[in-house]
Amino acid sequence: MSGLRMSRLRMTGDRWGDVATYLLLGVLGVFFALPFAWLLSLAVRTPAEVYLGAARFIPQAPTLDNFALILSDPAFLTYLWNGLKLSAAGATLAVLLAIPAAYAASRLDFKGKNAILVGILAVQMISPLVILVPLYRWMVALDLLNRDLSVIAVYGALGMPLAVWLLKVTFDAIPKDLEEAAAIDGASRLTTLLRITLPLARPGIASAFILAMVTNWSQFLIPFILLERDGDWPISVAIFNFAGSTSASTTQVLAAACIVAVLPAVAVFVALQRMIVSALVVGAVKG
Known part of the structure; x- marks a missing residue:
């Protein structure tokens, strides 16, 4: 009892x-x-209701005119496209760089592997503020200032550490027997990686890409420092100056612009959170 x-x-x-x-x-x-x-x-407020402040949380006459105004502005659409382009390209670069590193860490035994992996993860903890000044001077010396390539390269470098660890966990969960069977049939390691391992690792690759892209979407300092022309800015930088570039530079217009700028990242993460979480814990489940 x-x-x-x-x-x-x-x-x-x-x-x-x-x-x-x-x-x-x-x-x-x-x-x-x-x-x-x-x-x-x-x-969703009218100009008159903005001045009510906290007195009325739910507007009496909500309107979508503010969203229509910003979505009809060519400059705002350009900023959105710049943000999407830079974020996707940077995430793609991060994943492409991470795949061979993660595969080597998962399949090969070499001296100092754990120390290297910890070092890669430690890079993730370095704030962009620490490297902005030398990074700016380096980009000027390479004549890469005001070029999309400079931002994409930095995005890729910042997103690679997390992608390496995520993809290593994914590769660890794929049975080595499949690769050994392919090797017996005469397939090289590269062929095995491209035709067997990577197709099986698609959920992890997609998760690494999504996490890197969402992180890039919210970056402010890097594109602000490396891109000086207004037309090259992504939405994360341009949102601070957008209100003054519209015909109705008011609080509600800026609020609508912020909602549109934030919503894509939130929607993608919420819609695909199960896939991301499953990719993060697949190694632990296997163990």
Whole structure:
């Protein structure tokens, strides 16, 4: 009976622990959602209702005219395209650089492998602020200032460490027997990687690409420093000057622009979060 009682007490404790965890997550969710909700409230207001401030959270006469205004502005669409182009290209470069490094770390045994992997991960913790001044001088010396290639190269370098670790976990989960069977049939390691391993690693590759692209989408300092022409800026930089470039440079227009700028990254992450999480834990499940 005592064992049964202890089991019930343990289950009750676990249940209350789950309740406390969900309550904490709910509070954090509300804390981070409130600024976005307030921004949305401003974005659907008329100019007259903006001056009501916090007196009315839900607008009395919500309108989508602010969104129509910014989406009809050619400059804003150019900023969106620049952001999409730079983010996607930088994420692609990060994944392409990470694939051979992650595959080598997963399949080959060599001296100092763990130290190298830790060093790669440590690079991820370095703030872009630390390298901005030497990076700017280096880009000037290479005549890469005000070129998309400079931003894409930096995006790729910053996104590669996380992609290496994510793809290593993905490669670890793929049975080596498949590659050994291909080697017996005469396939080279490169052929095995391209025809067997990479197709099986598509979820992990897609997850690494998405995480890198979402990170690039929100970058501000790098494109702000390396791109000086207004027409080359991505939306993360241009959003601060966008209100002054519209015919109605008001608070609600800027709020609508911020919503449109943030929404793609949020929508992609929410829609594909299960795939990303599954790719992150696949190695642990295998172990």
